[in-house]
Amino acid sequence: MTDREFLNEKGGVIKVDFRRIGIILWNMKYVFLVSILLCLMGAYFYIRYTTPIYKKNITVVLKNQQTQYTDNYQLVSNTLGVGNKSNSDNQIFIFKSTKLMSRVVELGNFNVRYFSIGRFIDTELYKDSPIEFSFSPKADYEKTNINLEITFSGGKEIIIDSLFINDEPASLFVKKINFGEIINTSIGSFNITAQENIDISKLTGQMRITRSGVENAARSLSGSLEIISSVQPPDALTISLKGREPKRIEDILNMLVDEYNILTKENDSQSILGTISFLDERIMGLEDELKEVEGSFAKYRTANELVDLGSQSQLAMTSDHGYKERSNELQLQLNLLANIKKSFDNNVFELIPANIGITDGTLNSSISQYNQYIVDRNQLLAVSSENNPRVQVINDLLIALRGNIKQSIDNLEAGYKLQLQSTTRQKYLNQRDLVAMPSKQLALTRMSRLQQVKEPLYILLQQKREEALLMLSSLSNQAYVVDKAFGPNFPIYPKGGDIYVLALIIAVLVPSTIILIMNVFRSKILFEKDIAERTNIPLLGVIPSALKNRKSPMKAHIITAMGRDPLTESFRMLRTKLDNFAIKKKKQGGLVLQVSSSVPWEGKSFVSINMSLSLAYLGKKVLLVGADLHKPALSKYLGISSDKMGLSTYLAGTVEDIHQVISTHESTQNLDIIPAGPMPLNPSELLSLPLFEKTLDGLRNEYDYIIIDSAPLLMVSSGFIISKYADCTLYIVRSDYTKFSTLDTLNDIVKEGSLESVMLILNAVSFNKKSIYGINSCGQRYGYGYGYGYVEHDKK
DSSP, rough: EEEEEEEOTTSSSEEOOOOOOOOHHHHHHHHHHHHHHHHHHHHHHHHSSSOOEEEEEEEEEEOHHHHOOOOHHHHHHHHTTTTOOOOOOOOHHTOOOOHHHHHHHHHHTTTTEEEEESSOOOOOGGGSSSSSEEEEETTTOOOOEEEEEEESSSEEEEEEEEEEETTOOOOSOEEEETTTTTEOSSSEEEEEEOOOOOOGGOOOOOEEEOOOOHHHHHHHHHOOOOEESEEEEHHHEEEEEESHHHHHHHHHHHHHHHHHHHHHHHHHHHHHHHHHHHHHHHHHHHHHHHHHHHHHHHHHHHHTTTTHHHHHHHHHHHHHHHHHHHHHHHHHHHHHHHHHHHHHOOOSSSOOSSSSSSOOOHHHHHHHHHHHHHHHHHHHHHHHTTTOOOHHHHHHHHHHHHHHHHHHHHHHHHHHHHHHHHHHHHHHHHGGTTTSSSSHHHHHHHHHHHHHHHHHHHHHHHHHHHHHHHHHOOOOSSSSEEEEEEEOSSOOOHHHHHHHHHHHHHHHHHHHHHHHHHHHSSBBOHHHHHHHHOSSSOEEEEOOOOOOOTTTTTOOOOOOOOOHHHHHHHHHHHHHHHHHHHHHOEEEEEEEEEEEEEEETHHHHHHHHHHHHHHHHTOOEEEEEEEOOOSOHHHHHOOTTTSOOOOOHHTTTTTTTTTGGOOOOOOOOOOOEEEEOOOOHHEEEEEHHHHHHHHHHHHHOSSSSEEEOOTTTTOOSSSHHTTTSSSSEEEEEETTTTTTHHHHHHHHHHHHTTSSSEEEEEEEEOGGGTTTTOOOOOHHHOOOOTTTHHHHHHOO
């Protein structure tokens, strides 16, 4: 079986003729070959002249606080409260920031690009550019975009073809410039110089130079970045960038990571340097105080020659020792609180020295938390502004925490002062016992006490300073490069394989779609298969196309007796079938045949004439009657004047004998003709007269065939009148002209019984179209067809 049946959504059966589909594809093989060739050529030129796009990647691993520093750094950072916990989301935000990319653009001069102008495609030169463009903008013109096209003259001169500023054409006073010559414009000055080792006399062709503002170029590059954060390993980022020049993309990505590391180091070192500066200031103050105390103590002992005050002094001092230690401890805490308070009041958003000897754990925890917020705030300010919502949130937290710290300091000071007063009072009571001791011993004791207060603080601050320096030297890169910028050396677009596959698909789909549309959506009859699928009315024969111009039927081909062309042969086949039909009828007298159609221009007069001639050439006596009294066409084909007497003259009674309007065809004595005659006012009434039927009955005895060329059946009623007198109606269907709906109407007419004994003739068939619709006639399949055996003879 060549057909497959499928159920559609409505439950109907859809027949798929795979054999017909195969015939269509095979017959259209050359169309498909041409389509494939054209599409492949189009794909080749598209790939050849489309700007290639490359993609490069760089992979980095972000280091966090737990992995990037030493144990000493951990200790110091915890003590100072300046930890920097890396967050991949925050780092992606920094990588894509315009500020960071602006540093890259300025460093690599990526806002200036050079292109070699070709006939179909411009090629970016990047580092292969033979020239260098320098621009010095005036104030407020830093963001200006410049597009400059130049032509090398083969010498020292450069021809400026065009200059566009912010996409607007700009006029220049100078059209030709020398290499290195400075050109002043309304937005600034520029010059073009040749690269080293470039022979300017050999430079030819055209180039285009584009210069964008640094911020504009940075914003464009940042928007093109693709950053993907991986899950394993954690904190790994893959940064991708697309562009026209692969080396340029690699340089941008490598510089981006380098500048990121520099920027993060700068941010981290700023907080540490602030702490070191504070410690240096306090250490210098304590050094001066200790020098003063120690100097006074030495001078006093030297002047008074004090060496050992004896056991009595030792015993008195032992009693007073406990009070001194407590007093010293309280005084130390008050001094430390005073130092912190002084630094705290002078600097709003600066780090507070943490864990420098304060014994209160709650205050130390609050200061560490405060310092952490300061570091986070500084990091955000490095890549954004005060208006950043996250900065505003941290500001609010700092203000609240600042109040808490200040309140804690005030409370501790009040408590220490009360304790110090109590200790001093107890010490005074004990010192009354020492009144008897020499005043010198008392003076030495006071000096010693001052030294003991200053010296522990000095030592502590020196230690913290060394730890801060250690932390500064331990800073390393925030992003570790796993792979330098890499990527395929072939473009990601256009991909040759994909383009060629798409071209092949289009090459097959376009002809297939056209053929499908021609088959599915056509509304006109083309071939025998269309008739067989839509009606049970027998098909008498097929006539090939013979008209040079369908709209000019006067130029229709008329067959000859010795003709060997397909048209003549087709009428011979019709003649044979009509003879068989006449034999089957076995009717006394000649056979009356009506030739009609649905509408004009379907070829009924053409068929009537040629069929009459074909029968006459066989020796049959034939009468051709022009019965289309509405719009006579037969006389025009035969060259008979429309004023000549004819059927209308006879039926109107002007001529009494029918033989008076009969004439013989010039090419054969066997063919007589009754023209239509002058156009009457009442053609249908004339044809309805009994005279017409009586005349036909009389002429049957004189002719073998009477062929009546009648008016179109669907236009007027004359055809139905004549059909009563005819033995058969030959209904002409014109290929690529008669609509499918016409056959439906004809089926209804035959079903109603308005028309009996009907046979169809398919006229003007173009056998060249059969291959498009998957139809092959039997003769064509086996190498035969109309005109078989005559072609070589005709050529001779």
